Amino acid sequence: MENQPLKFLSRRAMLKLSAGSLAGSFGSSVIQAEDVADSKPTDFQIACMTLPYSQFPLKRALSGIKTAGFNFVAWGTTHRETIDGEKVPVMPIDASPKKAQELATKCRDLGLEPLMMFSTIYPEANNGLEGLTNRLKQAGAARIPQVLTFGHTQGGNRKLWIDRFKQLGPIARDNGVTLVVKQHGGSTGTGQACAEIIREVNDPGVRVNYDAGNVMDYLNVDPIPDIQKCADVVHSFCMKDHRNWPKDQDCGPGFGEIDHYRLLKPVAFTGRKIPLCCENIFAPLIPRPTNAEGVDRLARQVREFLETVVAGITLPNG
Numbered sequence: 001m002e003n004q005p006l007k008f009l010s011r012r013a014m015l016k017l018s019a020g021s022l023a024g025s026f027g028s029s030v031i032q033a034e035d036v037a038d039s040k041p042t043d044f045q046i047a048c049m050t051l052p053y054s055q056f057p058l059k060r061a062l063s064g065i066k067t068a069g070f071n072f073v074a075w076g077t078t079h080r081e082t083i084d085g086e087k088v089p090v091m092p093i094d095a096s097p098k099k100a101q102e103l104a105t106k107c108r109d110l111g112l113e114p115l116m117m118f119s120t121i122y123p124e125a126n127n128g129l130e131g132l133t134n135r136l137k138q139a140g141a142a143r144i145p146q147v148l149t150f151g152h153t154q155g156g157n158r159k160l161w162i163d164r165f166k167q168l169g170p171i172a173r174d175n176g177v178t179l180v181v182k183q184h185g186g187s188t189g190t191g192q193a194c195a196e197i198i199r200e201v202n203d204p205g206v207r208v209n210y211d212a213g214n215v216m217d218y219l220n221v222d223p224i225p226d227i228q229k230c231a232d233v234v235h236s237f238c239m240k241d242h243r244n245w246p247k248d249q250d251c252g253p254g255f256g257e258i259d260h261y262r263l264l265k266p267v268a269f270t271g272r273k274i275p276l277c278c279e280n281i282f283a284p285l286i287p288r289p290t291n292a293e294g295v296d297r298l299a300r301q302v303r304e305f306l307e308t309v310v311a312g313i314t315l316p317n318g
Contacts, residue, residue: 097141140175169203185218213240
């Protein structure tokens with residue numbers, strides 16, 4: 001039963017059901033009233049991370065993302081500013097909020113609205129609370145709506161995560177930011193596991209980011225039934241596809257085995273803004289481009305694919 005496609009209810013039918021019956025219909029998923037009361041299409045904001053351009057200077061990454069037709073960008077994580085030089089953080093974790101504000105202004109001057117930044121720190125790290133607090137302040141100053149974090153591949157310390165997220169939630173809200181947590185293997189490697197933590201934290205400042213590629217890659221779990229167990233708390237996506245054949249390999253959306261129509265449909269009518277931040281845009285099997293123009297072409301292809309998917313699933317009868 002779990003592997004069958006989710007059957008979507010009309011708004012009228014949903015409102016007739018109690019929260020208890022909804023929870024029973026969707027297994028461990030808990031659909032909140034605020035998530036089903038509005039049947040307006042989700043405003044999917046398709047962004048490209050600077051991460052695929054990590055071998056090139058940040059300035060070239062930003063110009064390439066704009067050239068590829070994006071209006072939104074996500075920061076992460078480092079860039080090689082000189083040929084064969086060391087990689088430089090997009091935004092150091094201890095940088096002042098003013099530095100983040102300045103970089104955000106540069107992005108907006110290019111016509112790119114920043115939507116998300118990597119925290120580059122695990123929630124359970126010794127300096128996790130302090131580091132994430134400063135990230136939230138950076139994002140607030142830069143008017144970036146989301147900060148992304150995740151656990152290490154062995155999983156996270158659930159009790160510590162909950163304690164820290166309860167402290168970070170109010171800080172996030174005070175700065176106009178949402179802290180989003182994605183899957184990264186181990187005990188926090190599924191959307192269901194992350195959602196259980198976020199529901200226990202019970203703070204609107206902390207939500208789930210969904211990374212279908214990671215779910216399939218690290219745990220070999222089908223992300224389609226998994227997202228149905230956490231859709232009520234998913235507020236953004238790290239867009240990454242995956243193939244198990246002919247080679248076990250991450251790749252860009254549309255190049256892998258994940259059905260993006262089924263992936264995004266559970267959150268297609270939330271009435272919210274949901275960033276779709278492309279973390280991997282590369283084609284499987286063939287070598288990655290050695291020049292930035294090659295990355296530009298892949299970025300454009302992925303954008304066009306996601307625009308097609310979004311246009312289809314947000315139609316009233318899509």
